[in-house]
Amino acid sequence: MKMRILCLIFLFKATLQLSCDPAQITAHIGGEFTLRCKYDTKHFLFSKKYWCRGESHSTCEVLVDSEHRTQSRVTHRSHVVDARRGGLFVKVKHLQFDDSGVYWVGIDKIYADIMTSVKLVVTEVPVSKPRLWPLSSLAHRPTCWGEPVTVRCGCATGTAVHYAWYKKAEKKYEDVQLKNLSDLYLHCGTLDKNIKYYCTATNDISHQESGILSVQLLIPGHSSCAYVITMHDQPIYDCADRMTTTTQIPLLTTCQTLNITSDTGNQSFTSNQTYHGFFDWAWTSISFWYTLLRWCCFLSLLISLCIGIKCGR
Incomplete structure (x- = not known):
């Protein structure tokens, strides 16, 4: 004591x-x-x-x-x-x-x-909230034409960071882990519906989740599809022009597609229309008389043949 x-x-x-x-x-x-x-x-x-x-x-x-x-x-x-x-x-x-x-x-x-x-x-240094960005620009909307896109996940700070991508599940189901990599490769063959993704960054002392990456599938297909990507700090776009490419557009003649604004040009355009109209009418008339002449010759030959057979009897 x-x-x-x-x-x-x-x-x-x-x-x-x-x-x-x-x-x-x-x-x-x-x-x-x-x-x-x-x-x-x-x-x-x-x-x-x-x-x-x-x-x-x-x-x-x-x-x-x-x-x-x-x-x-x-x-x-x-x-x-x-x-x-x-x-x-x-x-x-x-x-x-x-x-x-x-x-x-x-x-x-x-x-x-x-x-x-x-x-x-x-x-270890704690990880910061991971950021998502595409490795190729979305400004030209490559996904509208079915081109693949790679999205990278990265932290500004953190040591010995392990990355993983998850597909967000609907309602009560658990999210599905896809891969333990920092890159997510999106292409037509992997998309079958509208999906939401996110990535995680983890080390021995900390864990962080990224924002949501949304993929909206517009035209399904294994090799030719159309989809839209939405994520933070990236341009928002749609695929309206791609969606209208399946609509039939009537064929236009050369003269109809000309965009002429001058008076001289308008006169030339009218002259071309008149010339082509006259030519089409003339060609149609010649074709009609030529066809009629052929049928007349055929009928004359047939009548002569019948008369010769009858006289021989």
Whole structure:
């Protein structure tokens, strides 16, 4: 019991002499942190301070100190700054996963250093909300003519990100996972109805979902279809011109398709119409008389043949 009381008294006294906040630091890979500590400037104003790593304060390895005399493999990434009455600062940058562990902030003292522990946890960078965009422009509405489109899913921030595409289910059914890739390939053979898609971005510490990608199927078909894609930050379009291509349009003559506005052109256009009308009438008349002449010759030959047979009898 007495030993426990003595330990508590020792810890309380050590806290008054040196304390750091927070006692546990969580930082992202590639990032940095700055730890601020307060110490008893009346007794340790000119003492050496250091940053030490190890599970035990008695066996930890000193990485860097306030006098910049200690050399280690992480000296260039770790710094100890003694601001005297402004406090003690420990800064570590370019964090790596293997930096996670137990550290100690210490003050050099004869017989027994003053030390306090700090736990460091290095994690992945959280993913941001993924954005969707087509790899080819939708400005010319390629989907209206059945051309394939690839849509990519990507995050602005995040490390070790895993992407997956899902097809949104109707009502109470669960969404269907399609593939664990950042790209979704859309083409006529994969579309059989109106569908909504979205992608997810995930790493060890976070999960985010993208906005909805809507696909409206206008003309089904395995190789020739028409569909419209709707997504955030992309142009809105329809396929009205494609939908009217199945309507029959009467054929026009050359003269009817001319778009002439000048007076001279109008006179020429009228002359062409008159010429073609006269030519058509003349050709029709010749064809009629030629056909009549052929029939008359045929009947004359038939009558002559009958008379010859009768006279021979």
